[in-house]
Amino acid sequence: xxxxxxxxxxxxxxxxxxxxxxxxxxxxxxxxxxxxxxxxxxxxxxxxxxxxxxxxxxxxxxxxxxxxxxxxxxxxxxxxxxxxxxxxxxxxxxxxxxxxxxxxxxxxxxxxxxx
Amino acid sequence: xxxxxxxxxxxxxxxxxxxxxxxxxxxxxxxxxxxxxxxxxxxxxxxxxxxxxxxxxxxxxxxxxxxxxxxxxxxxxxxxxxxxxxxxxxxxxxxxxxxxxxxxxxxxxx
Numbered sequence: 001x002x003x004x005x006x007x008x009x010x011x012x013x014x015x016x017x018x019x020x021x022x023x024x025x026x027x028x029x030x031x032x033x034x035x036x037x038x039x040x041x042x043x044x045x046x047x048x049x050x051x052x053x054x055x056x057x058x059x060x061x062x063x064x065x066x067x068x069x070x071x072x073x074x075x076x077x078x079x080x081x082x083x084x085x086x087x088x089x090x091x092x093x094x095x096x097x098x099x100x101x102x103x104x105x106x107x108x109x110x111x112x113x114x115x
Numbered sequence: 116x117x118x119x120x121x122x123x124x125x126x127x128x129x130x131x132x133x134x135x136x137x138x139x140x141x142x143x144x145x146x147x148x149x150x151x152x153x154x155x156x157x158x159x160x161x162x163x164x165x166x167x168x169x170x171x172x173x174x175x176x177x178x179x180x181x182x183x184x185x186x187x188x189x190x191x192x193x194x195x196x197x198x199x200x201x202x203x204x205x206x207x208x209x210x211x212x213x214x215x216x217x218x219x220x221x222x223x224x225x
Binding site: 002004006032034041042043044046049051091093095097102103104105106107108109111 | 147
């Protein structure tokens with residue numbers, strides 16, 4: 001199998017606080033992980049690509065100081081939304097690519113609500 | 116510029132009524148074309164990867180095909196539980212990122 005676990009599935013936080021989202025590949029190693037944001041009834045928007053042991057590559061328009069990505073091991077990547085504001089409320093999804101196989105498997109997503 | 120276009124945007128079918136979803140793409144050097152299914156409030160579920168023109172893959176009521184310019188997801192005798200958004204994505208040979216289409220929202224009426 002290829003299971004990707006994302007945690008938490010839902011989080012509500014106050015404006016100005018930071019939130020960390022974890023993405024784990026449970027039964028395979030993932031050299032590359034991706035972070036997406038999805039607005040209602042829209043497709044996935046790639047935010048950044050992270051490679052184990054190196055800095056993430058952010059897409060144009062994504063603030064790297066606001067969305068901190070760490071990929072410290074072959075099975076774990078984290079996304080921290082710093083100083084969250086209501087406009088950061090969204091559905092965030094991670095995916096992990098099996099090392100050597102160009103197929104990406106997705107986590108369950110995290111619904112972030114900033115109040 | 117790499118681009119993925121899916122059509123139709125939405126499709127409503129009667130249970131048992133077969134149809135096809137289209138994914139047109141322009142990419143320089145295709146490394147893979149992917150189909151995913153996404154249910155509301157969930158992450159996409161992997162369905163198929165197609166690598167070269169002429170390739171076909173099947174899973175239950177779904178069959179994916181690939182040409183040099185497009186891919187089709189054929190659904191045969193669909194059931195209400197097949198209702199979901201179907202996403203197409205491509206990856207080109209010199210980039211690590213995957214580009215998604217906007218999806219087709221499929222609704223199957225009992």
